[in-house]
Amino acid sequence: MRSARHARLSGAPRNSIGQGFGLNLTPMIDVVFQLLIYFLLGASLAQGEEMYRLDLPEREHPRVRTGMSLTLEEAPLTIRVSSQGAERDTYIISVEGPVSGAALQPSTAADLEALLRSAVLSSDHPDGTLTRRHPVLVAPSSNSRWEHAVDVFNAVVRAGFERVNFLPPVQTGPELSEVEP
């Protein structure tokens, strides 16, 4: 039941009960709805963008010795990617490095993740030979699509590896290379 007070506050016309008190909320509601629409549109434009952290190897300048450059004290696990088409999952993966079963070629990113999980020493895989701190280098070929490279990067991160980086394209010169395989 609408009370007389409620009727007055909502901008109802004056009557004999509530004389002289009219609070017109219409402009305020208009503005609030405009703000609401604005924020809804703004939120949908920036929808879903997320980040992967990637610490590039630091290049030491002769005058600035940090001792923090990525030094590969262990032979890195190198995962080569080569796109075979524009469709999703149309790429070839090959794994090179200290993983049991050399010349491995998982057919999808999910297979790669399973392979890497089995290679990490854990309670589930006591015969694993790698730790999560083992360096992993994703090496796409020069014509590989970026989405395929990111698919493989995601599989490596999902497998639990913490030191993942990209190698420069295979066909470019050594000047690009910060970390040699």
Added chain:
Amino acid sequence: MPRLRRAPAAIEANLTPLIDMSFLLVVFFVLVSRITSSELAPMNLPAPNDPLSSEPGDEPRAVLNVLARGDDGDIYQLGNTMFNGDEDGVQLLRERLAALYRATPTMLVNLRADRAVQYERVAPALRAITLGAADASAALNAPIPPRVQLVVIRDPLQ
């Protein structure tokens, strides 16, 4: 003697300043959003399956876009500035990044690359970031780690 009766006082809330302020806020946010969105070039970002990515934080960052197609070979966009994909363009990109690193040594670089871009276009951008940080590190005589955030999009259907 008849009593004089006052007319009831009309109490009205003046909403005009509130509306003025609201419109000012709307204009402010629209302008800010235009400035922010102009850094984000429209593109199809990679959408990996079950991504282990995270939400962006509040750290100071620069946005480097790698476009699939650019006018006159301009394929890199840092902030609102375009750079060519040739050696000179990458060198200019490196110098610009070095200037940004000198101003903000803790800066992150959000790397947005179109999913169809070939890796040979992304690698020079990564190199420019590394070398730009090294240049700034030498200028400031302090270590500056080149920290990158690869931007992907979470598929809403996943």
